[in-house]
Amino acid sequence: MRPNSKDRTSSINGTYKIHKKRRPPSVIGTKNGKKVSFAKTNDISSTLTSTIGGGIEQTRIIPRSILRTTHSGTNSQEHPKVPIRRYVRVVCLFPNTNKPLRFNDYVRLLELNIDPTDKFTDPKKFIHFLKEKTNEALFLIIPNDIAQSIIHNIHHLYQVNTIYILGETKRKNKQWIKNWVKIKNIYPTIQSICEILKYDTRQYRRDSMAISMSSLDLEHLDASFMYTRLLTEILLEMGYDDRAKQAFAQFCRRYLDTKNSHNFPVIDKFEKEYEPHESISWYTRGCFLYGMINEALRKQDIDIIIKAGFFIRDLQKQIETQYKPPTEKIIVYRGQRLSDTDFEQLCLRKGGLYSFNTFLSTSKDRCVAYAFAESNRGHEQIGIIFHIEIDSNIFTPTQWALISTESKYSEEEEILFAMHSVFRIGEIKRIESRFWQVQLSLTSDDDSELKQITEFTREATQGSSGWDRLGKLLLKIGKFSHAEEIFQMLIENTAEDDAHSLGHRYHMLGLIYEQGKCDYKNALIFYDKALNIYLQYSDSNYLDLITIYNNIGGIYRHTENYSKALETFQMALDNQKNKCRTYNVVLAETYNNIAETYKCLKQYSEALQFYRRALSIQKKAIPLNMTDLGETYSNIAKIYYITEEYSRALVLFRKVSRIQQYNHSSNNINTAINDTNIGEVHEKLKEFPIALAYYSKALGVLSQCNSSNIAELTNTYDNIARVYKNMNDNTKALQFYKKVLYNLRKHPRLKQPNLGTTYYSMGQIYKNIRKIDKATVSYRQAILFEESIIFPDNFKLQLYLKHLAEARIK
Secondary structure (H helix, E strand, C coil), X not given: CCCCCCCCCECCCCCECCCCCCCCCCCCCCCCCCCCCXXXXXXXXXXXXXXXXXXXXXXXXXXXXXXXXCCCHHHCCCCCCCCCCXXXXXXXXXXXXXXXXXXXXXXXXXXHHCCCEEEECCHHHHHHHHHHCCCEEEEEEEEHHHHHHHHHHHCCCCCEEEEEEECCCCHHHHHHHHHCCCEEEEECCHHHHHHHHHHHHHHHHHHCCCCCEEEEECCEECHHHHHHHHHHHHHHHCCCCHHHHHHHHHHHHHHHCHHHHHHHHHHHHHHHHCCHHHHHHHHHCCCHHHHHHHHHHHHCCHHHHHHCHHHHHHHHHHHHHHCCCCCCCEEEEEEEEEEHHHHHHHHHCCCCEEEECCCEEEECCHHHHHXXXXXXXXXXXXEXXXXXXXXXXXXXXXXXXXXXXXXXXXXXXXXXXXXXXXXXXXXXXXXXXCEEEEEEXXXXXXXXXXXHHHHXXXXXXXXXXXXXXXXXXXXXXXXXXXXXXXXXXXXXXXXXXXXXXXXXXXXXXXXXXXXXXXXXXXXXXXXXXXXXXXXHCCCCCHHHHHHHHHHHHHHHHHCCCHHHHHHHHHHHHHHHCCCCCCCCHHHHHHHXXXXXXXXXXXXXXXXXXXXXXXHHHHCCCCCCCHHHHHHHHHHHHHHHHHCCCHHHHHHHHHHHHHHHHHCCCCCCHHHHHHHHHHHHHHHHCCCHXXXXXXXXXXXXXXXXXXXXXXXXXXXXXXXXXXXXXXXCCHHHHHHHHHXXXXXXXXXXXXXXXXXXXXXXXXXXXXXXXXXXXXHHHHHHHHHHHHHHCCCCCHHHHHHHHHHHHHHHXX
């Protein structure tokens, strides 16, 4: 059985010791004043000494011009897939130097409307400049008389998005542009080009920024919604000064680098002039802020979010300040493109709640939304018009502001919704091919479903300050280095008499060292500091005490001191009696910890008993945590697998698959591990083709993952090789064993499968295909490996020697 991605430690016999990551505690815990030091006991220190030695899909934009051929006839060619280029640049070529005043007029007009703009008089320098700007979307303005002579040199450049020709709009002048799809049209004046450019560049910026949406229901709470909502609450609590703005400006200069140096004057202006009451104006003006903020929120880029926190806070507060409950029904629109998959998920959630995790820009003008949506439908993309109704009779917690006076695009009658605005999905109707309208309505503040979800997210992180809450959120989503920086800073600034906060912060550092660094020795030191603070103060919160006992017990289990682990988990259990609600997730965690320890001790009936207790609590939790439920089902299934109750194991592993599909986690490592587990059950049942299908499915997912999953990938290669061997397909079996061998040599820390068994298996295959010399070499390598380890397996060694002797005889 494979463990889940939270723990990939395995013993020689393949029994996995899964240490589930603990939830951070709420505040502080209590006990009867007795001081206890786990870090200093002899049994844990000896165990540590002996066992610790070694140690966000980017949406792709394909302009319509790229989807077609470059030129009719023989010049037709295919174009590569084009990645998003969020930075827009307008480049002008005016080679007629005999008219300097006219050229300056062009430049002056452009600078009033479009930013940034580059001007050239030399066609060669113009073309060279275009070829260098590979990370930007280029919009070109070229006079008609020169465009025809240089179009062959620039039209094929994928960074060139649209070309505008300046000249007389006579019919004969328009004939030649029909063969060049990136040319938008010929325009008689620079003013007319500027009007089109203003909308085209804004549309590009807007369309290249994918929106982030979350599905909300009590049985399926999207993590991105929870984190975004918590983050908003936390940022609103934070205190900032001018240093935050200066640090952000410095960060932006590094982030945008010299290739986007046209942003530097805007950044300078922002650093000198920005005031909180101007946040909407800055957000809507189409500069670097719009793309950076929305992309960071969509991808949950914590580094950017923290540095831009003051601006996100200001923008959220300005929207809230300007919000006025409507006196009549208002309808606004948002044009957007969605992938086929995202649109299918949206349709499945009809009638349910949806949240936009970024700021949501809309317009009262349907034509604006229609233009955005209609222009983006096509292959793999569906154009969507969100028809959003704001009912004056419903009081809603979602806030928004009519920002025409602050927005750079006042004619659009823009309404900007605050972050994590929640809507209920209504009618979804087709306008025409790949073009749909989706009706959304704001929810009322007494929506019971939304209330329960809001309360759940609010309880997920508690802390004495906004920084504490932010640190806990970072820890929760695995950003350990950022979380450590915050808690170290908080400890340095904690008053000595503030034991409540100090204990909590030491506890958090313990979690960071345990979960993020697997540094159990230092984790135990921090846990010990926190525990002694908890035990000294009678006003401590018992939940923190329970959690820290669970954490310490987990370290004992990791270091294979199982009796001490059970003793510590019992302390956690004793503190929960008559204190927790009947169905408490903390109690379920303690039961799970005890079960996992019994499994490590191979006391499977006891393990099963405690897993079932945990499951009983988890099934009645509100909201239902499907991830925790899936883990417990998987753990029970592994017990059935170990005890050879394969049919029962299969039922539960398939239930885990359904949970993962429901959670939309069809392409992550836990899904691959569960497919591997199902494959292993079928392999035990001698159903090799079915086992192979599941192993191959797991391989497909793991092949797309990063190198940190090399252990899972290597095990999957080994599983596939073994099945092919059992199916007598020696060629394919050998092919996959060679992949295993390559990874084991490249990553010597990998423990499963080991080199000895891999060489032995390859020797068996070489013997089967009568390549005795290679079989002999493989058996010798297996023997050398087994003899080289500290505690060799004598049975394996004798087996390898026996087969080597038989190979020599042949």
